[in-house]
Amino acid sequence: MFRTLVMRALGRPGFPSITASVGDTARFRTAALWCSRCSESTSAESPAKDAEEGEKKGAAGEPCAEATAVAAATPRPAAPTDSERIDYARLYAHHPIDYERSTSQSPNTLRFPADTCDPAFQENMARMEGLVQQLRARVRYVQAGGVVSAEEAAKAGVSIASFEADDRTRKLHLSRGKMLARERIERLVDPGTRFLELSQLAGWDLYWDDKKKEYERCYSGGIVTGVGIVNGVRCMLVANDATVKGGTYYPITVKKHLRAQKIAEQNHLPCIYLVDSGGANLSRQDDVFPDEQHFGRIFFNEANMSAKSISQIAVVMGSCTAGGAYVPAMADESIIVARNGTIFLGGPPLVLAATGEKVSSEELGGADVHCRVSGVADHYATDDLHALYLARRAVANLNLREYNEERNPTDAKAVPPLYDPKELGGFIPDMLSDVVKSFDVRAIIARIVDGSRFDEFKALYGSTLVCGFARIEGMQVGIIANHGILYSESALKGAHFIGLCTQRNVPLLFLQNITGFMVGRKYEAGGIARNGARLVTAVSTAPVPKITVLIGGSYGAGNYGMCGRAFEPRFLFMWPNARISVMGGTQAATVLALTNRNLKNASEAEVAAFKDKVKKKYEREGSCYYSTARLWDDGVIAPEDTRVVVAEALRATRLAPMENS
Secondary structure: OHHHHHHHHHOOOOOOOOOEEOOHHHHHHHHHHHHHHHOOOOOOOOHHHHHHHHHHHHHHOOOOHHHHHHHHHOOOOOOOOHHHEEOHHHHOOOOOOOHHHOOOOOOOEOOOOOOOOOHHHHHHHHHHHHHHHHHHHHHHHHHOOOOOOHHHHHHHOOOOOOHHHHHHHHHHHHHOOOOOHHHHHHHHOOOOOOOEEEOOOOOOOOOEEOOOOEEOOOHHHHEEEEEEEEOOEEEEEEEEOOOOHHHOEOHHHHHHHHHHHHHHHHHOOOEEEEEEEOOEOHHHHHHOOOOOOOOHHHHHHHHHHHHOOOOEEEEEEEEEEHHHHHHHHHOOEEEEEOOOOEEEOOOHHHHHHHHOOOOOHHHHHOHHHHHHHOOOOOEEEOOHHHHHHHHHHHHHOOOOOOOOHHHOOOOOOOOOOOOOHHHHHHHOOOOOOOOOOOOOHHHHHOOOOHHHEOEEEOOOOOOOEEEEEEEEOOEEEEEEEEOOOEOHHHHHHHHHHHHHHHHHOOOEEEEEEEOOEOOOHHHHHOOHHHHHHHHHHHHHHOOOOEEEEEEEEEEHHHHHHOOOHHHOOOEEEEOOOOEEEOOOHHHHHHHHHHHOHHHOOOOHHHHHHHHHHHHHHHHHHOOHHHHHHOOOOOOEOOHHHHHHHHHHHHHHOOOOOHHHO
16 A cells, blocks of 8 residues: 555556645555554555545554554645645656755745735844844944944944044055055955955954043954955965054954964864064953963964964065064965065064164065075065965965865755745844744745755654754755754754764754753753753764854853854854843843842832843843954854855865864
């Protein structure tokens, strides 16, 4: 019986093909299971008749208990419309794994059209559009180094008090024949390719200036980092921005530089350092100089990556002072620009103070000295453009072949989603509301993955965690997405799925929107701690590349179970609506009010004031800008850019040997 159904469905010779609906398949499965379990042979002239007979016999108690349980759990579907019917004979006219030939009628296609007339959808869209506009304005502001119009500054929510000073700094930099940091990167990468800039808003409102009574303008943390293609090879680019405090290293600059090196080491990306820095920021030396993850770690990483055959290339385009001199000195290959580029451990003022010798920067450590005399630099460049050309040639001689789809038969042709990614914001509720409405995360997945196709894993089990396989720009990925609070079943399901992806070398994409694990006497007795630990262990030990995107809330232990920053995802991004903290502000205010001894005899008004203060603190500290300023993520991205950003992140992981991933 079961064989008859399958052969008819596939249209094999000797078995007339059939046309079935999506809903019919559940009933066919029930009938087939009944027949196979109970060894009943029925002549079954039609699958629908078999299904009805199977259900009748099941009600009479004839089939086995297992078949009865499955049948009982399978609801009778509604009659399908013509548009819902699937022509299996046409669908399987070719081999089922022929990805390009699958159509929107495929059973694994997610169907989540947006109801654009729904007031709630429109409200969500308007809210997200406002957040995205503010995000883009802030990115433009830091990329321009604060030199923007009053109107543009207002969109970014900042003042233009420092406009004139920033403008003078940029003009002075350009007058020396130097290019700006992002201009250098633009000329270095292959034309027409994407540059994945990381942590654009690092340092945002991070350092308070007591004298000026405002935050210091540490644009992008004083350094530009990201992944770009140079001569066909993906590389990690690190460019000092000399217009931000002379390119000196704030604590956040060090952290951002180290994060770029970690990404490069994890993914075997060659590093290109565009050096133009005055070294450590002396006024903050205690947070920059001596500790394990401070300035010296840059050179430790550089040496170890070189030892692992991860190429290190330095282009000295400005000052390279004190400890910073080790960047080109320790590089595998170095380039220095005449007149502007200098390398020395002690600059002219220090030499004068220590030895009484008067010497210019060029005489002490210029291009002529290091290319003709000391041999510290390998290539002499006449200007910035010439230096960037030499850097491109250096990459061309690395003997590296960038990954391409033709070398991997598992990749498929990229197919756009069936639904517009610009609709993503309409599904996201207000994350600051005391009662956050739920949404179906499959609607998000449908607007990110190729063809909106998603092979869901354990769809009927642990439903608050959605797991499954999909493709993004042709590349296979395993997706783990929150669909509510995590229960034991959800955690076990997630651990199982991570094991499958590890076994098959499939990268993992985590879509976080999690309030945490379920709590309460019943769930503690049911082993939620143990089962949650299994998920955390699976996330911790999975050797495949992991990418995390915070699309909503990220609270407490849920952050750990969904591959938060501490679990070393290769990349982690946030949407502008995302929230991250140990718990929600309302919950934190209640807990702190209950445990505060000073409030035991307080009035209701005093307790309310205390709670309001805590909520505002959590609201500020849980925002995406507070997070990205401190490098808790690799950047804030617009929802509609998620597919492109994740695709670039996936490609960046492909130079690393899979066994070491």
